[in-house]
Amino acid sequence: MKPSVSSLLGLNLIMYIIVVIIAGWAINYGIDNTYIKASAEPLPAHLFPIYYPMGNKATGLFVLFALIAGVVGIGSLISGMLSMMKEWDLNNLALASSSAIVTWGLTLLAMGLACKEINIGGRNETLWTLEAFVIILSATQLFYIGAVNAEMPQSTVHWP
Structure with missing residues (x-):
């Protein structure tokens, strides 16, 4: 199982770097x-500090959460890589698994915003690529x- 974990780790690390x-x-x-661009637009464009001329109303939040998910994902996968270099014991794998779960939650939030942006429409090829990643x-x-949790050794604690 260790080769599949390391290949998924490498794939995700490269993809999170591309997302960032x-x-x-x-x-x-x-x-x-x-x-x-925002000086010529009607009032709602002035309410947000950054105006995205290449997308729609969901682009601002999507790009922000994609960047946050990417940075947290890179940190999580570096943590997983370090735990792979150390011993494959319960503590190191639990650390890698818990940080991966937090990253997955942020990625799901960014994915929901990507789906909303796809639903609204009106975006360019760069945003299509970001949404796909x-x-x-x-x-x-x-x-x-799932691969990290499958690799975890079974606990030796026996309940009465």
Whole structure:
């Protein structure tokens, strides 16, 4: 089971790095074009600090939560990688599993916002790519959690 855990760990790490790069670019693009584009838009565009000219009303929250999920995912997977380099005991695997579950929750939140953005429509190819990576990561992160939990040794505590 250790090779499947390490391959899922590597795949998810690469995908979370790509999510962070694309979401960081989207935030930078939004910040660079906020003053120019939002000054000509009607009032709701002025309510948010960053205006995204390449998306729809769900783009701001989606990009923000995708960036948060990506950064937490990278940290979680680095923690899992370090626990793989150490002993494969219950404590290290429990640490990797718990941080992976938190990452999966944030990824599911970003996936829900991606689905809302897809439902609204009106976005460009870069956001399509970000949405696809977040949706795929929500499944592969679940497989990673299952593989880590399957690798955990059974507890030796016997209940009376």
